[in-house]
Amino acid sequence: MNTVVTSKEEILRTSRELIRQQGIAALNVRSVAAACGVSVGSIYNYFSSKSELVGSAVESIWCEIFHQPEDGAVFQDTQACITWMYERMAYGYREYPGFFTLHSLGFMQEEKPDGKRRMQQTWQHILDGLCFVLRRDPRIRTDAFNDHFTPEIFADVLFSLMLSALLRRDYDPSAVLEIVRRTLY
Incomplete structure (x- = not known):
């Protein structure tokens, strides 16, 4: 050896x-x-x-799946960003079969605080990216957000829908894109 x-x-x-x-x-x-x-x-x-x-490996897989895209235009348009994220989710499923369900079962448990912290940190990075896009997308109506409905709140809703899609293995973004279109444009 x-x-x-x-x-x-x-x-x-x-x-x-x-x-x-x-x-x-x-x-x-x-x-x-x-x-x-x-x-x-x-x-x-x-x-x-x-x-x-294991925590570091899981974190590195999430980083691989949601790495910064080469096309920076993805972060200028909300719909393009969501489409890219769903494509990356499908990539993650293909490359790491069973990862999305197995890792969450093992890492979001109370007795694994470091794993939970790492997941929250990684997920926060994704949420921050969504907020960044929501603030920069020139197509979003100027009155779409207010003090009670902020980009952060909508990013959280979008991310929750994405997590749900991961568990269902549903990588078609069309329903989420329709929600975005009806809510923001």
């Missing part, structure tokens, strides 16, 4: 590959060490526990 220390990114890349091929249940310090060709201790140089390793 190679005891040469690998990088944190290499460990996460290997963890994502294990999740892709075998599911999240297969991810543990020993399986990652074996796949990286390093000792178990090498993994512990970067992650203090299995929980931290």
